[in-house]
Amino acid sequence: MRIIAFVKYVPDAAGDRSFEDDNTVDRESDGLLSELDEYAVEEALQIVSQAGDGEVIALTVGPEDAEDAVRKALQMGAHKGVHVYDEDIEGSDALSTSKVLAAAVRKVIEDEGDVDLILTGLASTDALMSVVPVQVAELLGLPAATQASDVEVNGSTVRVRRDGDTASQYIEVALPALVSVTDQINEPRYPSFKGIMAAKKKPLEDYDLEDIDLDAAEVGEDAAYTEVIDITARPPRQAGEIVADEGEGGQQLVDWLASKKLV
Amino acid sequence: MSEILVLIDHADGSVDKSSLELLTAAKSAGTPVAVFVGTAEAAQQAAPTLAEYGAERVLVASDPALTEYLVAPKAELLASLVESQQPAAVFVSASPEGREVAGRAAAKTDSGIITDAVDVTPDLVATQSVFAGGYTITGKVVKGTPFIAIKPNSISAEPSQGAGSVEEISFSPSDAAKTARIVSVEEKPASGRPNLTEAAIVVSGGRGTNGDFAPVEAFADAVGAAVGASRAAVDAGWYPHANQVGQTGKTVSPQLYVAAGISGAIQHRAGMQTSKNIVAVNKDDEAPIFELADYGVVGDLFAVLPQATDAVNARR
Numbered sequence: 085m086r087i088i089a090f091v092k093y094v095p096d097a098a099g100d101r102s103f104e105d106d107n108t109v110d111r112e113s114d115g116l117l118s119e120l121d122e123y124a125v126e127e128a129l130q131i132v133s134q135a136g137d138g139e140v141i142a143l144t145v146g147p148e149d150a151e152d153a154v155r156k157a158l159q160m161g162a163h164k165g166v167h168v169y170d171e172d173i174e175g176s177d178a179l180s181t182s183k184v185l186a187a188a189v190r191k192v193i194e195d196e197g198d199v200d201l202i203l204t205g206l207a208s209t210d211a212l213m214s215v216v217p218v219q220v221a222e223l224l225g226l227p228a229a230t231q232a233s234d235v236e237v238n239g240s241t242v243r244v245r246r247d248g249d250t251a252s253q254y255i256e257v258a259l260p261a262l263v264s265v266t267d268q269i270n271e272p273r274y275p276s277f278k279g280i281m282a283a284k285k286k287p288l289e290d291y292d293l294e295d296i297d298l299d300a301a302e303v304g305e306d307a308a309y310t311e312v313i314d315i316t317a318r319p320p321r322q323a324g325e326i327v328a329d330e331g332e333g334g335q336q337l338v339d340w341l342a343s344k345k346l347v
Numbered sequence: 348m349s350e351i352l353v354l355i356d357h358a359d360g361s362v363d364k365s366s367l368e369l370l371t372a373a374k375s376a377g378t379p380v381a382v383f384v385g386t387a388e389a390a391q392q393a394a395p396t397l398a399e400y401g402a403e404r405v406l407v408a409s410d411p412a413l414t415e416y417l418v419a420p421k422a423e424l425l426a427s428l429v430e431s432q433q434p435a436a437v438f439v440s441a442s443p444e445g446r447e448v449a450g451r452a453a454a455k456t457d458s459g460i461i462t463d464a465v466d467v468t469p470d471l472v473a474t475q476s477v478f479a480g481g482y483t484i485t486g487k488v489v490k491g492t493p494f495i496a497i498k499p500n501s502i503s504a505e506p507s508q509g510a511g512s513v514e515e516i517s518f519s520p521s522d523a524a525k526t527a528r529i530v531s532v533e534e535k536p537a538s539g540r541p542n543l544t545e546a547a548i549v550v551s552g553g554r555g556t557n558g559d560f561a562p563v564e565a566f567a568d569a570v571g572a573a574v575g576a577s578r579a580a581v582d583a584g585w586y587p588h589a590n591q592v593g594q595t596g597k598t599v600s601p602q603l604y605v606a607a608g609i610s611g612a613i614q615h616r617a618g619m620q621t622s623k624n625i626v627a628v629n630k631d632d633e634a635p636i637f638e639l640a641d642y643g644v645v646g647d648l649f650a651v652l653p654q655a656t657d658a659v660n661a662r663r
């Protein structure tokens with residue numbers, strides 16, 4: 085069982101996220117392994133340990149600091165790390181990013197052997213790229229089962245539960261496949277001291293575009309499929325009217341709603 | 348006028364409101380053409396509504412494989428229609444499925460995609476709200492056929508009669524697309540309340556409910572609202588995850604959002620910040636939720652909500 089877990093380095097959601105002058109997301113500021121990807125790493129580790137043998141390869145595409153995201157996955161227990169970085173990748177949009185990830189997966193397969201499963205977290209916290217996982221699956225010709233709240237691998241198939249609004253669906257997919265998992269699926273482990281020490285000795289490959297055999301013309305800002313016209317910081321909301329409840333708060337609330345024709 | 352394909356969401360022929368919104372957006376930018384996946388009977392039932400909201404044509408694809416497998420067959424369908432119909436754009440609802448179908452179809456047709464648009468102009472410039480609503484971006488697809496996923500509730504659906512002529516199209520997905528099979532479906536008991544992402548009003552409860560959602564539900568029912576919950580309430584097992592609002596739950600954009608006993612963490616705001624009116628009930632006057640509130644009551648939700656419920660009922 086060989087699993088690739090996509091991990092992503094994201095601006096820290098708790099800090100202020102911003103855009104740089106060239107309209108790309110400021111990824112230099114304090115960042116970390118997307119919390120949502122920890123669920124994918126955890127699930128990968130559990131599946132491999134249930135299978136009895138295999139390995140988890142944590143893969144990231146991103147600036148130099150993105151190595152931290154891979155490092156964190158290695159500390160959690162992933163066996164190998166891959167960090168794809170090339171100046172030319174900067175400014176890539178969703179489809180170009182998907183092309184880089186797909187090419188990186190092909191490279192891993194070439195070097196390490198067949199991959200059974202690709203696991204990803206939910207849409208990244210910066211939300212501009214929510215279609216990347218399915219686009220990677222499309223480019224690799226793989227089936228995808230997204231938003232899994234439960235994943236069970238049985239031999240050559242994987243069974244997934246997806247919890248929707250009005251129903252839960254059970255999906256069966258033949259391996260190899262791509263599966264994205266929700267934050268309901270498990271409780272990601274914290275790296276242990278031993279894990280942190282061991283991670284320092286684990287292999288971490290650095291690839292650039294040439295290594296993964298992707299033409300620079302296919303990525304970056306110039307190759308983008310979408311163009312940003314304008315970015316504006318949302319004006320802070322007008323301070324609202326705040327009242328203290330002195331026994332009439334519910335009534336006052338409804339009077340306000342009525343004045344706005346909301347009830 | 349150039350055609351815009353609109354992927355319709357429906358339950359056995361009863362069309363989702365979000366699809367009518369897509370038709371309205373398509374009408375302002377071109378000629379709406381509905382793409383309907385389902386049986387011929389369901390299509391007959393849906394066609395008058397689709398026509399009323401501007402669909403000139405209703406393309407019906409009824410191969411059962413389209414609904415027996417996840418996403419990939421519908422993505423093939425859209426890609427093949429992009430090829431055969433040469434539309435100016437493809438609109439889908441920014442639901443998880445809509446986004447994925449469009450994402451795959453965009454990759455197949457080497458096209459750009461914009462997701463979570465809250466507005467689209469007649470020349471296909473889309474507006475998105477990102478980083479928990481902190482920024483507004485306008486952008487355009489510059490390669491291939493633009494795929495745009497529009498958030499429910501962002502555009503108001505306006506009737507505008509179209510011909511609505513129904514055309515059966517023969518399309519069968521390839522074997523390669525028939526890989527993620529839906530083997531069973533477990534229906535959840537219906538709440539009888541409006542759908543969270545489509546509701547005009549959402550009333551949400553958080554940790555402050557201390558596990559008792561009764562006052563939240565009673566107020567929601569009085570105003571005809573859907574019920575939402577913060578992650579703290581969901582993680583505590585007080586309310587189902589399907590009702591979670593926020594970064595790892597649903598994004599809602601109703602006319603009115605009421606947050607009761609919710610502090611207003613950034614991850615919660617990510618799911619509700621674009622609501623038109625925000626009301627907060629919280630006993631801590633320093634709770635960050637008050638920074639976004641158009642109206643706030645500093646008080647105990649167990650006193651404020653029941654009184655508000657009575658006041659709404661008294662207005663009838």
Ligand SMILES: Cc1cc2nc3c(=O)[nH]c(=O)nc-3n(C[C@H](O)[C@H](O)[C@H](O)COP(=O)(O)OP(=O)(O)OC[C@H]3O[C@@H](n4cnc5c(N)ncnc54)[C@H](O)[C@@H]3O)c2cc1C
Pocket residue numbers: 119120552553554555556576577578579580591592593594595596597607608609610611612613614615618628629630631634646647648649
């Ligand atoms: C990766 C990640 C994803 C996340 N995704 C989401 C998400 O999708 N949605 C989400 O909501 N959160 C999400 N969170 C969690 C988020 O950070 C907060 O922890 C959560 O929103 C807090 O929920 P709360 O406001 O109900 O609880 P608290 O922050 O504990 O706030 C409870 C509030 O209730 C008030 N209160 C208490 N008693 C009463 C009373 N009787 N009457 C009135 N007010 C009262 C308190 O003053 C307090 O302000 C996510 C976190 C992470 C790390």
